[in-house]
Amino acid sequence: MGVLGRSAPQVRTRRRDTLVRQHRSFPRLFGSLLLVVAAGVSSVGAAPERVRPAPAHDVKARPLGQVVPAPARVRPGGSPYAITASTRIRVDASRADSREARRIGSYLAGLLRPSTGYALPVTEGHGDGGIRLRLGSSDRSLGEEGYRLESGRGGVTLTAREPAGLFHGVQTLRQLLPASVEERSRQRGPWTIAGGTITDTPRYAYRGAMLDVSRHFMTVSQVKLYIDQLALYKINKLHLHLSDDQGWRIAVDSWPRLAAYGGSTQVGGGPGGYYTKAQYRDLVSYAASRQLEVIPEIDLPGHTNAALASYAELNCDGVAPPLYTGTSVGFSSLCAGKEVTYDFVDDVVRELAALTPGKYLHIGGDEAHSTSHEDYVAFMDRAQAIVRKYGKTVVGWHQLTGATPVKGAVAQYWGYDETGADERLRVAAATKAGTRLVLSPADRVYLDMKYDRNTVLGQAWAGYTEVDRAYDWNPATYLADAGVAEDAVLGVEAPLWTETIVTSDQLESMAFPRLPGVAELGWSPAATHDWNTYKSRLAAQGPRMTALGIDYYRSPLVPWPAG
Numbered sequence: 001m002g003v004l005g006r007s008a009p010q011v012r013t014r015r016r017d018t019l020v021r022q023h024r025s026f027p028r029l030f031g032s033l034l035l036v037v038a039a040g041v042s043s044v045g046a047a048p049e050r051v052r053p054a055p056a057h058d059v060k061a062r063p064l065g066q067v068v069p070a071p072a073r074v075r076p077g078g079s080p081y082a083i084t085a086s087t088r089i090r091v092d093a094s095r096a097d098s099r100e101a102r103r104i105g106s107y108l109a110g111l112l113r114p115s116t117g118y119a120l121p122v123t124e125g126h127g128d129g130g131i132r133l134r135l136g137s138s139d140r141s142l143g144e145e146g147y148r149l150e151s152g153r154g155g156v157t158l159t160a161r162e163p164a165g166l167f168h169g170v171q172t173l174r175q176l177l178p179a180s181v182e183e184r185s186r187q188r189g190p191w192t193i194a195g196g197t198i199t200d201t202p203r204y205a206y207r208g209a210m211l212d213v214s215r216h217f218m219t220v221s222q223v224k225l226y227i228d229q230l231a232l233y234k235i236n237k238l239h240l241h242l243s244d245d246q247g248w249r250i251a252v253d254s255w256p257r258l259a260a261y262g263g264s265t266q267v268g269g270g271p272g273g274y275y276t277k278a279q280y281r282d283l284v285s286y287a288a289s290r291q292l293e294v295i296p297e298i299d300l301p302g303h304t305n306a307a308l309a310s311y312a313e314l315n316c317d318g319v320a321p322p323l324y325t326g327t328s329v330g331f332s333s334l335c336a337g338k339e340v341t342y343d344f345v346d347d348v349v350r351e352l353a354a355l356t357p358g359k360y361l362h363i364g365g366d367e368a369h370s371t372s373h374e375d376y377v378a379f380m381d382r383a384q385a386i387v388r389k390y391g392k393t394v395v396g397w398h399q400l401t402g403a404t405p406v407k408g409a410v411a412q413y414w415g416y417d418e419t420g421a422d423e424r425l426r427v428a429a430a431t432k433a434g435t436r437l438v439l440s441p442a443d444r445v446y447l448d449m450k451y452d453r454n455t456v457l458g459q460a461w462a463g464y465t466e467v468d469r470a471y472d473w474n475p476a477t478y479l480a481d482a483g484v485a486e487d488a489v490l491g492v493e494a495p496l497w498t499e500t501i502v503t504s505d506q507l508e509s510m511a512f513p514r515l516p517g518v519a520e521l522g523w524s525p526a527a528t529h530d531w532n533t534y535k536s537r538l539a540a541q542g543p544r545m546t547a548l549g550i551d552y553y554r555s556p557l558v559p560w561p562a563g
Contacts, residue, residue, distance in 0.1 A: 064151070064194040067175040068516045068537055069234055069523035071200040078195030079153035083112070083131070083177075089122045093135035098124060100163040101135040103289075108133075108170050112177075117186040131173075132157040135166050145236070145291075146201035149173060151193045164291045168234050172198060175232075179543035204475070206438055206491025207522030208237030208295070209515065211507075214244035214306075215327070216266050216498040217273035218507075224286050225504055229512075229550060231290035233519035238287050239295040239362060239493060242275075245305035245324045245332055249274045250296070254347040255311065262306035262323075267499055269325040280355055288357075295395065296352050299364030300345065301371050301379045305332040313340050327499045330369030336379040346386050353390035360410070361387050366397035377403045384409065395438070398423075401430035410436045410490060413479070416443035416462050424482035431488035439475050440493045445518050447496040447511045451553060457500045458510055467538070467555045471517035472531050494518040505551040512545060512552035513538055535559065 065074030089109055093101035105122040108131070113120055137159045142148065147160040147169030158173065160166040176194060180187040209230050211218065218226075227238060242249045248262035251274060263274035275283070284294045304314075305324045312320035316335040324332075334341050353361060363383050368376050380396070380403035387394045394400075394409040401411050413427060431437060442462040443449070449465040450458040476486040494515055501507050516538060521529065535558050542560045545552045554560055 062176045062178075062194065062540070064176065064196040065198060066537055066540060067172050068534075068541055069520035070525075070528040070534075070537070071172065071198045072525050072528075073199045074196065075198075076194065076196035078151075080192045080195050081151050081153060081156050083116060083118065083120075083189075083191035083193070085118050087118060087120055088127070088130040089120055090127045090130050090132045091122060091124045091135075092126055092132060093124075097135045097163070101133055101166065104135075104163060104166050104170060105133050107167075107289075108173070111170075111174055112181060112191075114185060115181045115183045115187045116189065116191055129155045131155065133166055134159040135161075135163065137161045141201070142199075143201055145205075145234075146199075147172070149198040149200075151176075151195050151197075153195070156193055164236070167231075167291045168200070171232055171234055172200065175544070179540075179547050182544055182547035202234070202523045203525055204489070204491035204522045206237055206493070207235050207519060208239050208438065208491065208493030209235050209511075209518075210239035210241060210297075210440070210493055210495035212241040212244070212496060212498045213249050214241055214247045214266075214299075214498075216270070216502050217247060217249060217263070218498070219273070220275070220279050220283060222504050222507070223283055226507065226511075227283075227287050227290050227292060229508075229548070230292060230515075230519075232548075233516050234523050235515075235519055236292055237295055237360075237491075237493065238292045239297060239495070240283075241297045241299070241495075241497075243298045243306060244303045245329070246326075247272045247274075248306040248310065250280055250352065251276050252348055252351050253277075254351065255344065257310040258307055258348075262310040265323050265325055267325055267327060270502075277355060284356060284358075293358040293360070294356060295358060295360040295362055296356055297362035297364055297395075298348055298352065299366070300383055301334040301336060301341075301376065302330060302332055302366070302368035303364060304334050307344075308332055308334070311344070313338070314344060330367045333368060333370040333375075334379070336371060336375035341379075342382055342386070345383055346389075349383075349386050349392075350390055353387075353392050356392075359393050360395050361390075361392035362395040362412075363387060364397060365400045365403075366414070368399070373402070380404075398427050398437075401427050401435065405430055405433075405435045407434060410438055412438045412440055412493065414440045414442050414446070414495070416441050421482070424479060428479065428483040431484050435488075436490040437479070437484065437488055438490050438493050439478055440495050441473070441478065444470055444473055445492065445494040445514070447494050447514055448499070448501065451555065455553075457506055459497075459499065465514070466557060467514055467517065468531055468535070468557050470514040471521065471529075471534060473521070474526060474529070475521055476526060492518055492522045508551040509553050512550050513541065513555060513558065516541060 064076040065071050089105045091101045091105045109120045109122050142161045142165055144162045145164045147165040149169055150157045158169040177191055247266050248258045251259045259274040264272050266272040287294050308315050309320050309323045312318050314334055384394045384406045394406055398411045398413040448458045449462050450460045451466055452464050475489050475492050539559045
């Protein structure tokens, strides 16, 4: 179980009454993006304007490397670089890469212009001084997501082989600046970046966050806001839980009542909602502009009451149940013995795969308590074959290992300290046959678990999860006692279930400050993981989160700055 009985009260930075707080304004990317100096904004992707929070009075430069996630290698030294009114952002890339490099340069300019008040023109070609973005490095050690940041009196240079690395480098650069750089109105400087070199690559290729939009529907603006927050901490996967008993959240042309009727409610009986195909494409595109891959989930064969209520023929008895607005689990099941069930799965997967450019498609598979083991195995065999038919890699919750995972499948482990040995050994056996694991232990990284007994939101079935518990574990050895080898771990993911979550403020108060710690577990080398040093770096994120309008929980375990 989790750490019990924390007595300090939960304190949040702000409370706002609006249901949807819109996030910062960025114009959409175009191939030839014009500078919008007069408007003071230019960036990757489109987002509605957000309410500007109270100013953050933190103008101190960050020591090199004092960022989250911790960089792999830091060599401080030399004079700092100061951003001034004469600073330019110089894009240096091969012709094939220039468009992506310019997009990222414009994104950086959009971050810095409002708070500095500087024009920060984005120019292409070689030149000395300013902030230089170099894409197309021949340094293979940087991989697909790594970067090198070199800072000195004459300027800052970010170097990467691929756009993802350059984008991640920008996140480090912004964290090296004072927290007030995140404000949307002009602030006082100076805007200095410490001198030295950071060379940084991720520990795991998969660093994810899951958002449940089924229990309570989250609008496009709410999801985009979360994407921006995830990007700051180098998260690269957004797992969207699109269907459950309480709501179906994606339009399917061949089964239109899934969204129109199955999406018409949510926990507590609210209005629900769903994404049109155009809205879903917009989310996928926006996530990609922040270097996040969207992984859609249709939970099967259980957690399907919204579908069963929408189409009577999916039920074994041919009778559609009523819509469901409660929070119980395990009572629903598709009819594994009916051929129409597989027509349904084929249509849904086909349409969703066509909308999703990423490699993964998640088919759930958990808590199928109303499906017999025999039917479960038969169903998952056919469902996995359908996913592969449409060119996607199967992802399922770790109960998938109770069937036969197909070659290349990924199992998402959500067990916790009290999970039985038999279940852990079954998961380990699957890894020995080639199944990779994404680790989401519920008593460590389920962001809907309460911090302590005083936490108003969330649940506690896996115990209480304070910030230290969410951070202080090692993915490489978490299941080693069951026989899971380190190389079987693909990465980590922090799920956020929304039985009690409606607003963005509520989402943030549960995700932050635990999410940055999970991001560090996924990105930073194991040697950097130390709670005592991490909590100081996390504390320095407090003013930044305030400036960004993130309604974070002020854990008593973290030495947050006063004020």
